[in-house]
Amino acid sequence: MADLSTTFTGIRFENPFLLASAPPTESESNIVRAYEAGWGGVVTKTIGLHPVDNVRGPKTKFLRMDDGGSRLSMTKRPGSTVVASWNWELISDKPLDWWIGRLSAIKKAWPNRVLVASIMAGSGNDKELRNWQVLTEAVQDAGVDAIELNFSCPHMDRVDMGANVGKDPVLCSVSTQAVKEVARVPVWVKLTPATADIVEEARASFLGGADAISSSNTFPALPPIDPVTLDFEVNVDGLVSSGGLGGPAILAQSLAKMAQLTQAFPDHEFSGLGGISSFDQALSYFLLGCGTVQVATAAMLDHAIGPNVIAGLKAGMTALLERNADRGWRSLADFRGLRRGSVVAHSQIGRPGAADYHGGYDDEAEGYARELTKAQG
Secondary structure (H helix, E strand, O other): OOOOOEEEOOEEEOOOEEEOOOHHHHOHHHHHHHHHHOOOEEEOOOEOOOOOOOOOOOOEEEEEEEOOOOOEEOOOOOOEEEEEEEEOOOOOOOOHHHHHHHHHHHHHHOOOOEEEEEEOOOOOOHHHHHHHHHHHHHHHHOOOOEEEEEEOOOOOOOOOOOHHHHOOHHHHHHHHHHHHOOOOOOEEEEEOOOOOOHHHHHHHHHHOOOOEEEEOOOEEEOOOEOOOOOOEOOOEOOEOOOEEEEOHHHHHHHHHHHHHHHHHOOOOEEEEEOOOOOHHHHHHHHHHOOOEEEEOHHHHOOOOOOHHHHHHHHHHHHHHHHHOHHHOOOOHHHOOOOOHHHOOOHHHOOOOOHHHOOOOOOOHHHHOOOOOOOOOO
């Protein structure tokens, strides 16, 4: 019989599907609705200590493409399909005290569902490192099962936060270490994909003590410009700033980031996100080696918390396990990482004239050392 349960960073999940940190998970009622719908876990909207003042107007929009056409616009219209989400909302504007009572109440009501607190502080000085610890101690005392460090928000109004931490291996390591000094629950680090080599930031985070890496958060992006008004489709007084692009459009890029991570650290744990709306996409992350996956955009488009999405995810995984029962597949552990080794350097992909191929060089001597013969050896 198919078993959807899994253990990730020492925590038992009823299923490996989580509602990701996003605007809907700032609401206590939405978190409860997510559990009622069947999600194995929820990651809260990011909690901080600094003052948060969001921009005027819409915070989240959806990029749509005309069916059978080429128009890309955030204008909601018939005959179009959502290809991405875009948001420039900051972290939660609710104070820590507001969160603590609600986190505690949720865990008391739902002790067997996983609750992960996303937190964020600044970097570069002892005060901010202490802020990371204050947040950690508060949310774990409230009963959360794990903590996710937000090193990945691409549009913070402070330069010492979010993705600016996630682009700096030293800040990743030092901030993670500060949290681990006081943490009694597993610590996940959510990294930005907007970096030259995400493996370096992951390595630094693991050295700091991270129990898992979550990837990918949204990619930095601007809204389209309206060809009639010549204004950005989202703006405040004509001005715009980079926000985060998520949803189906980032699936392929996020998978590439995850492949880098799971190949570099095959013995570590990873939570995959970016572009998941059905089990087909979730499966890609599992086959690369992820132990859990997280969903945001698809859930927001489905009654905010994705009741139909989670039903489809669970049904899809059940069907996969049942189809492969003759191979001995009973749970995620039986197929996790199955395609991790299939991602190789371009030069390792087969060529029609394999005998004469030398990795793009004119001859073997330019880029490849010849094998030693027995006589030479």
